[in-house]
Amino acid sequence: MKVFLYALSTCFYCQRTKKWLKENNVEFDYVDVDLQEGEEKQKLVDEVLALTGDAKFPVVKIGGKHVVGYNEEKFKELLY
Amino acid sequence: MSTSSRKEKFRKWYGEVVDKLGYRFSRDEELVEFLLEQEVQIEKKYGSPYCPCQAIIGDRARDMKIVCPCIPFHREQFDKMKRCWCGLFVRKDVPEHEESSLQQIP
Numbered sequence: 326m327k328v329f330l331y332a333l334s335t336c337f338y339c340q341r342t343k344k345w346l347k348e349n350n351v352e353f354d355y356v357d358v359d360l361q362e363g364e365e366k367q368k369l370v371d372e373v374l375a376l377t378g379d380a381k382f383p384v385v386k387i388g389g390k391h392v393v394g395y396n397e398e399k400f401k402e403l404l405y
Numbered sequence: 406m407s408t409s410s411r412k413e414k415f416r417k418w419y420g421e422v423v424d425k426l427g428y429r430f431s432r433d434e435e436l437v438e439f440l441l442e443q444e445v446q447i448e449k450k451y452g453s454p455y456c457p458c459q460a461i462i463g464d465r466a467r468d469m470k471i472v473c474p475c476i477p478f479h480r481e482q483f484d485k486m487k488r489c490w491c492g493l494f495v496r497k498d499v500p501e502h503e504e505s506s507l508q509q510i511p
Contacts, residue, residue, distance in 0.1 A: 335443035335457035337436050337492060338509065358460055370460045380460035381490055381511060394490075394509030 326404065330355035331373050331384040338395035339383040345397060346385075351404060358382070412441045415454065419474050419494075426476050428483075428494040432501055440493045444473055458491035486510050 328346065332339035334357040346353050358369045373384055377393050385392045387403040406414075416437075420430060431437055444454040455461055456471040470478035476489055483489050487496040488507045495504055 333458060333460065335440075335447060337439050338458065367463070370462055373460065374462065377511065379511065380462050381509075382458050382460065393511035396508055 326388045327386075328353035328404075329386040331369065331382060331386075332357050333359045333382045335359060336382050342383040342385060342395050345395075345400065349400075349404075353385075408442065408445045411445045411448070412438075415441050415444060415473075423474050423476060423494050424497075426474070427497055428474075428476060428489070429497050431488070431492055431495050432504055433492070436492055440491055456489075456491055482510070 328351055330339070330342060330346070330353055332343065332355050339357075343355065356369060358366060358373070361369060370380060373380055373382075376386070376391055377384055379393070381393055383393075383395060385400060387400070390403050392399045392403065416430075423429065440457050443457040447457060448454040451461060453469075453472045455468065456473055456475055459471045459475075461468050461471070474489070474494060476483055476494065479490070483494075484496070486507060486509065487499050488494065488504075490509060492507075492509075495507065499507065
């Protein structure tokens with residue numbers, strides 16, 4: 326299942342999400358939105374706004390669903 | 406002003422402000438240090454200490470609502486979570502042993 330993490334490099338729980346995914350051997354791609362520039366950054370912010378209706382991080386896309394915030398139970402629910 | 410002295414200014418000022426709102430700093434000192442450090446860098450880059458866990462979207466009226474401490478603008482949600490989104494502040498009525506189990510609820 327494809328897993329993608331929208332993160333901010335400044336966000337404590339985004340770091341924790343990366344750590345949790347690694348520790349649980351989940352293959353994932355991620356982007357630190359705040360480290361992108363110009364149009365690419367705005368495009369990513371717009372994606373998060375469209376997906377979640379807000380711009381709170383972390384956002385984890387798992388298959389066709391997503392989880393906003395660090396929530397191990399919800400990660401497991403969608404992963405397994 | 407150096408990063409460490411700005412960080413201490415934030416610590417003092419935020420402490421006073423959030424106390425009146427019924428919140429206190431998280432007791433997770435690693436988290437507090439990390440987030441305050443990020444806020445100093447965010448202020449240097451963008452002019453205000455925006456929340457480190459929410460994106461600036463380019464709409465000034467909305468973006469001003471995520472300047473730390475942003476509790477007054479997200480009162481209902483944060484009161485329900487018993488913490489702010491990034492976890493820097495926790496409601497004063499949360500016992501220390503329950504603090505680590507608080508969840509982010511979107």
